[in-house]
Amino acid sequence: MxxxxxxxxxxxxxxxxxxxxxxxxxxxxxxxxxxxxxxxxxxxxxxxxxxxxxxxxxxxxxxxxxxxxxxxxxxxxxxxxxxxxxxxxxxxxxxxxxxxxxxxxxxxxxxxxxxxxxxxxxxxxxxxxxxxxxxxxxxxxxxxxxxxxxxxxxxxxxxxxxxxxxxxxxxxxxTGRGGLPGRAPLTAWRWNNNLVIPAERLTLQGVTPAAATGLAAGGDGGFLWVEGGPFQGTRDAAGMLLKAYEAGVHRPEWGMFVLVRTEDGRAVGGMGFHGAPDEDGRVEVGYDLAVSARGNGYATEALRALSAWALEREEVASVFATTDPGNTASQAVIVRAGFTRVADDEEQFAYELRR
Incomplete structure (x- = not known):
């Protein structure tokens, strides 16, 4: 697109x-x-x-x-x-x-x-x-x-x-101007510009379905990427966003964000929620970085900013994250962002950050 x-x-x-x-x-x-x-x-x-x-x-x-x-x-x-x-x-x-x-x-x-x-x-x-x-x-x-x-x-x-x-x-x-089969008429409406969350050296820029279409298809989604970006996890997340959009269940603020470096406007990775908060007020987050951007603290900085934004919402009681037991780098990111390990087994370690 x-x-x-x-x-x-x-x-x-x-x-x-x-x-x-x-x-x-x-x-x-x-x-x-x-x-x-x-x-x-x-x-x-x-x-x-x-x-x-x-x-x-x-x-x-x-x-x-x-x-x-x-x-x-x-x-x-x-x-x-x-x-x-x-x-x-x-x-x-x-x-x-x-x-x-x-x-x-x-x-x-x-x-x-x-x-x-x-x-x-x-x-x-x-x-x-x-x-x-x-x-x-x-x-x-x-x-x-x-x-x-x-x-x-x-x-x-x-x-x-x-x-x-x-x-x-x-x-x-x-825009409230006509009927559509299977949908109730709208009497009030507003458009939805993407959410941008500031961090110290980054901005977390909400991904629209238009951008997700490009990312999922192997493109850049309209972003300028560092070398090696975007990582496959970002493309997979974009595909999941599109499925939610096509099903009519996508909530943009609980979707996906691209991490953009403020100093040069380059995208370094992706981060986002696996969906809206559940009935217990828990929302799960995941992320990845382009290989060339790793080791600079970007993931920790972005996870802190995104978690803080989520915990300011009334419907959120905790932010949840999981990682493979062998992924020590990801575990370090999560711990530095303030999360506590709440469960572990041979397949996954689980972490939580509460309000």
């Missing part, structure tokens, strides 16, 4: 504008935009405003809040002019995405208060697709964007939504 960036924003905007240009002579103020309470005109202005806001957030590296500005159109701006503004703001977001380094994150409230360039690209595309649908519905136009755009959005912003056979219908359902 390819990246999500400026090219995809441009594709979404071009398709939307081409369709809406066929109806610029209509009264967009009088027509309600689909199921929204907004007019078609206000909805079109909203698309432009969102594209500009995302460009501003990312370009300005906003850390804690929205940058306090908004777009205002001149009096007398016609429908065709609004489309020109959408094209312009789309171009601004696209240019920002192309010039922003991969490791940069900026503020967005949902759900973990930040997003990277792929997240902002996916949010921009979602705004264009969803609100063009609203306007088209209000004006009686037929609209269906490319399936690849819809799938790209779903695998980055909606990892909690089970994929369907029709990505566009699935995206409409996920």
């Amino acid at each position: 390819g990246t999500m960036g400026g090219e995809q924003v441009e594709e979404a905007v071009a398709g939307a504008v081409a369709l809406l240009r066929t109806a610029v002579d209509r009264d967009w103020e009088a027509a309600r935009a689909g199921r929204l309470e907004w007019s078609c005109r206000y909805t079109a202005e909203h698309i432009a405003g969102d594209l500009l806001a995302y460009a501003g957030q990312l370009a300005g590296r906003a850390a804690d809040a929205y940058v306090p500005f908004e777009i205002t159109l001149d009096d007398g701006t016609g429908n065709e002019d609004v489309l020109n503004v959408i094209e312009t703001t789309g171009a601004l977001l696209s240019a920002t995405l192309r010039t922003t380094p991969r490791e940069v994150r900026a503020f967005h409230p949902y759900p973990f208060r930040s997003a990277n360039r792929e997240g902002f690209a996916a949010m921009g595309v979602t705004e264009v697709l969803a609100h063009t649908h609203d306007i088209a519905e209000g004006l009686g136009l037929a609209y269906e964007p490319p399936a690849g755009l819809c799938e790209g959005v779903l695998t980055r912003l909606f990892p909690h939504v089970q994929p369907g056979t029709d990505p566009w219908r699935t995206l409409l359902w996920a």
